[in-house]
Amino acid sequence: MCNLVIGKLKIKTGVPVFNYSITKLANFPIPMADLVSHPDEVRVVSRRFGQGAANLDRYLELDGYKAVQKALAMEPDSIINEVKNSGLRGRGGAGFSTGMKWSFVPKQSAKPKYVLCNGDESEPGTCKDRLIFEHDPHSVIEGVMIGALAVGAKSGYIYIRGEYRYLLEIMQKAIRDAYAKGFIGKNIFGSGRDLDIYWHGGAGAYEVGEESALMESLEGKRGIPRIRPPFPAVVGLWGGPTVINNAETLANVPHIILGGADWFAKLGTPKNGGTRLFCLSGNIAKPGVYELPMGYNLKRMLYEVGGGIPNGRKLKAVVPGGASCPCLTAEEVDVAMDFDSVAKAGSMLGSGGVVVVDDAQCIVKFALRTMKFYQHESCGWCIPCREGTDWIKKTLMRFHAGGGMKKDIDNIQYLAENMLGRTFCPLGDAAAMPTIAFVKKFRKEFEEHLDGRPCPYEKAGAEELVHA
Amino acid sequence: MKFSDEFEARFAEMVPHYPTKRSALVPTLLYAQDEVGFLSDEVIAEIASRLDLTELEVRNVISYYSMLTTKPRGKFNVQVCTNISCMVRGGEDILHHCAKKLGIGHKQTTPDGLFTLEEVECIGACSWAPAAQVNYDFHENLTTEKMDRILDEYKKKATQ
Numbered sequence: 009m010c011n012l013v014i015g016k017l018k019i020k021t022g023v024p025v026f027n028y029s030i031t032k033l034a035n036f037p038i039p040m041a042d043l044v045s046h047p048d049e050v051r052v053v054s055r056r057f058g059q060g061a062a063n064l065d066r067y068l069e070l071d072g073y074k075a076v077q078k079a080l081a082m083e084p085d086s087i088i089n090e091v092k093n094s095g096l097r098g099r100g101g102a103g104f105s106t107g108m109k110w111s112f113v114p115k116q117s118a119k120p121k122y123v124l125c126n127g128d129e130s131e132p133g134t135c136k137d138r139l140i141f142e143h144d145p146h147s148v149i150e151g152v153m154i155g156a157l158a159v160g161a162k163s164g165y166i167y168i169r170g171e172y173r174y175l176l177e178i179m180q181k182a183i184r185d186a187y188a189k190g191f192i193g194k195n196i197f198g199s200g201r202d203l204d205i206y207w208h209g210g211a212g213a214y215e216v217g218e219e220s221a222l223m224e225s226l227e228g229k230r231g232i233p234r235i236r237p238p239f240p241a242v243v244g245l246w247g248g249p250t251v252i253n254n255a256e257t258l259a260n261v262p263h264i265i266l267g268g269a270d271w272f273a274k275l276g277t278p279k280n281g282g283t284r285l286f287c288l289s290g291n292i293a294k295p296g297v298y299e300l301p302m303g304y305n306l307k308r309m310l311y312e313v314g315g316g317i318p319n320g321r322k323l324k325a326v327v328p329g330g331a332s333c334p335c336l337t338a339e340e341v342d343v344a345m346d347f348d349s350v351a352k353a354g355s356m357l358g359s360g361g362v363v364v365v366d367d368a369q370c371i372v373k374f375a376l377r378t379m380k381f382y383q384h385e386s387c388g389w390c391i392p393c394r395e396g397t398d399w400i401k402k403t404l405m406r407f408h409a410g411g412g413m414k415k416d417i418d419n420i421q422y423l424a425e426n427m428l429g430r431t432f433c434p435l436g437d438a439a440a441m442p443t444i445a446f447v448k449k450f451r452k453e454f455e456e457h458l459d460g461r462p463c464p465y466e467k468a469g470a471e472e473l474v475h476a
Numbered sequence: 477m478k479f480s481d482e483f484e485a486r487f488a489e490m491v492p493h494y495p496t497k498r499s500a501l502v503p504t505l506l507y508a509q510d511e512v513g514f515l516s517d518e519v520i521a522e523i524a525s526r527l528d529l530t531e532l533e534v535r536n537v538i539s540y541y542s543m544l545t546t547k548p549r550g551k552f553n554v555q556v557c558t559n560i561s562c563m564v565r566g567g568e569d570i571l572h573h574c575a576k577k578l579g580i581g582h583k584q585t586t587p588d589g590l591f592t593l594e595e596v597e598c599i600g601a602c603s604w605a606p607a608a609q610v611n612y613d614f615h616e617n618l619t620t621e622k623m624d625r626i627l628d629e630y631k632k633k634a635t636q
Contacts, residue, residue, distance in 0.1 A: 133598075
């Protein structure tokens with residue numbers, strides 16, 4: 009029992025306010041088909057999954073909206089410092105320090121400032137924000153609110169991809185409920201401050217997950233990236249300073265404010281605070297979204313948490329952080345899953361999408377499917393990406409179909425290397441990086457396709473892709 | 477051009493959320509498409525005039541987003557994901573199975589106007605692959621048998 013004094017407010021609560029020593033919750037009280045659990049999990053972002061927290065009253069029972077009240081009594085700079093010290097880094101893929109990003113927003117601005125939640129989750133292999141929106145939508149709202157208090161914004165937008173219609177509806181209800189209670193809108197929690205949160209729906213575009221394209225999309229335009237500088241923190245939505253964070257990043261923020269930067273930082277490894285929602289998918293016995301501490305060993309994740317490779321197959325490769333990350337071979341998976349360790353191993357932690365590939369899969373085909381995706385999603389704005397993805401895709405198609413020439417292998421790598429760092433936005437890099445890794449690490453498999461030989465992995469009678 | 481009351485309520489709620497009118501364009505187009513089935517010339521003209529845009533500006537946006545279409549689709553849009561996580565778990569088999577069963581290919585519609593088939597990029601169901609969406613409903617951990625049952629159920633729904 010405790011009385012929490014927050015600013016001018018006194019909140020009397022019937023339950024211990026916050027006991028973050030108990031981060032390992034037991035099984036979910038409500039059985040959910042899409043949820044999995046493992047004893048190694050440390051539940052922070054997912055602690056309310058399966059607890060019915062999309063309901064506002066239930067969310068309040070589970071420490072809901074306490075963090076934002078605490079933040080209201082804090083100086084903006086101390087909020088930013090807390091987030092900086094927590095070691096929270098962007099969960100969308102780039103892994104940039106969230107507190108640092110917030111600190112780039114100018115204190116004084118003639119134009120309104122904004123916080124924008126990126127819920128355009130579309131990196132192949134990633135399905136974590138979906139669970140946050142479904143099970144804990146208010147934590148995202150609260151995260152946006154705290155971000156807005158930290159940078160001095162009066163409006164926040166939560167952008168959810170068009171395919172996630174049911175989640176947009178959950179979010180719309182959550183926002184409506186929070187308005188009805190007076191948690192958002194005018195004079196929030198009697199603080200004299202106004203803060204509006206709005207929802208926004210997309211209509212199908214991977215590219216829009218890139219921060220500047222996201223702003224274009226929200227402004228009702230084609231999702232084409234903007235040239236930087238100026239960065240969004242200075243010139244963003246409608247020309248105003250804008251903070252853009254991934255949904256998982258923002259969902260972590262209330263926990264940091266309540267649990268403290270030290271607690272959060274200690275959950276992970278140095279400079280990699282907290283946990284991550286890892287989406288295990290592909291050829292793995294127990295696929296699912298698991299919340300594990302930053303720095304968790306990938307090999308253990310695959311064999312202990314994920315239950316290993318099914319059907320008596322062997323591991324061939326792992327894409328550790330979504331389709332844009334260079335693959336790791338079976339020999340390279342003994343790596344700590346934090347931003348710096350995975351970077352040292354030559355890949356990226358990315359968006360937490362761990363795609364497992366067994367030895368029955370053809371890497372050339374895998375590379376082709378990856379490139380087909382990037383070619384489809386390239387916005388066509390800049391030439392290296394538009395032409396590069398198309399050229400590599402066509403080469404890989406011919407190659408996989410048995411029309412490959414020896415020089416194609418080097419040419420694919422040459423094309424990809426010439427896209428790297430030469431595009432307006434990271435989509436070009438995202439297409440190039442995995443391709444280079446496939447060619448470098450699995451050159452032998454490419455060579456097995458030469459001289460008109462059929463793909464050694466193709467099932468007899470398998471048809472080609474329905475459309476190219 | 478008349479939309480439902482629900483659409484009008486949502487549109488009226490949405491527009492004041494933004495400092496510029498056109499910001500409401502993308503979600504408005506999708507909600508309009510949900511009602512009409514596709515973005516017809518009439519819908520485009522109506523939305524353009526409501527948001528103070530030219531029809532060309534609206535078409536320019538439509539052509540960018542993969543969910544928006546100016547061509548009529550079937551009542552049920554069957555969108556099968558074949559991206560990497562789904563591919564390694566048999567997503568292509570699901571797609572080919574649907575193509576065979578429905579007798580149509582990518583972005584084609586059955587003669588009875590019930591089904592459109594589409595091969596789509598990642599729909600965010602990677603841990604529950606292979607997966608497909610029929611309109612907005614997710615169907616996950618698919619097998620060809622399960623897909624059969626799903627398609628049959630939609631067909632039954634349409635004839636009831």
